[in-house]
Amino acid sequence: MREVRKLAEGGRQISTVSTNRTGAAASQAAALLARWSQENFFKYMREHFGLDALAEYGTEEIPDTVTAPNPAWRELNGQVRRKHAECKRERELLQSVTLDEPLGDQAVQDYEQWQGQRQERIEELERALEQLKTKRRQTARQIAVNELPEKDRFTRLRVERKQFVDTIKMIAYRAETALAETLREKLVRRGDARALLRQIFDTEIDLVPDPQAQTLTVYLHHLTQAAHDAAAAHLCEELTATETMFPGTELRIVYKIGSPRIP
Numbered sequence: 001m002r003e004v005r006k007l008a009e010g011g012r013q014i015s016t017v018s019t020n021r022t023g024a025a026a027s028q029a030a031a032l033l034a035r036w037s038q039e040n041f042f043k044y045m046r047e048h049f050g051l052d053a054l055a056e057y058g059t060e061e062i063p064d065t066v067t068a069p070n071p072a073w074r075e076l077n078g079q080v081r082r083k084h085a086e087c088k089r090e091r092e093l094l095q096s097v098t099l100d101e102p103l104g105d106q107a108v109q110d111y112e113q114w115q116g117q118r119q120e121r122i123e124e125l126e127r128a129l130e131q132l133k134t135k136r137r138q139t140a141r142q143i144a145v146n147e148l149p150e151k152d153r154f155t156r157l158r159v160e161r162k163q164f165v166d167t168i169k170m171i172a173y174r175a176e177t178a179l180a181e182t183l184r185e186k187l188v189r190r191g192d193a194r195a196l197l198r199q200i201f202d203t204e205i206d207l208v209p210d211p212q213a214q215t216l217t218v219y220l221h222h223l224t225q226a227a228h229d230a231a232a233a234h235l236c237e238e239l240t241a242t243e244t245m246f247p248g249t250e251l252r253i254v255y256k257i258g259s260p261r262i263p
Helices: 023-049 071-096 105-137 159-186 189-201 225-240
Strands: 002-007 014-016 067-068 142-144 205-210 213-222 252-257
Touching: 002 023, 023 159, 023 213, 067 071, 071 105, 071 252, 159 189, 189 225, 225 252
Parallel strands: 213 252
Antiparallel strands: 002 014, 067 142, 205 213
């Protein structure tokens, strides 16, 4: 194993352990830290964006070029594992039994006979295990889907619509990330940004169009804490500064905290 430590701010160390003992340590550490980021991303997307949710229930045939685990190899692999476990138990049993004092001729004879039987059983298991390993090596681990036995063939869920919906979800996540970075400028605990955004998304608003001023004012109702209101007000200022036009109109969107009747 190889351990790489990253010195973080404040003297804190982050330890990463890998079986890859070659190459630059910095690139390995960067790859492992990136993997953590990816895992956190998928965890968040499953919890809050329904990334694993089905977009439709239809199925389609799998292309013949796709490979799948070979059922024959899987069965042989299971036999190898079971035979290996049985052989291990026999070795442990052989090593665990000893003669007790005092030693008699009959006890020694029985012990030697028992040891011989166990050794013979181990050699028999080892031969069978080697035969299974040889057969497993000669069997392909992956085969084309069209080569699967009829009883093992399967279809897959339709992917076109799900890929399209997932793309929209990822775009929404990137937009949320941009909003979170803006909120973090006013938050003491930077990790609260996404939770605050989810609260904002669930909060009621008032839409007040003004055709003469050519504006559409979005009034966000007050949040549960004054500190959250202050962060949301900063977000509203930044969004208003983009001078975004509401689609299909000539109305510029303005964001504010409060309501038309209760500022």
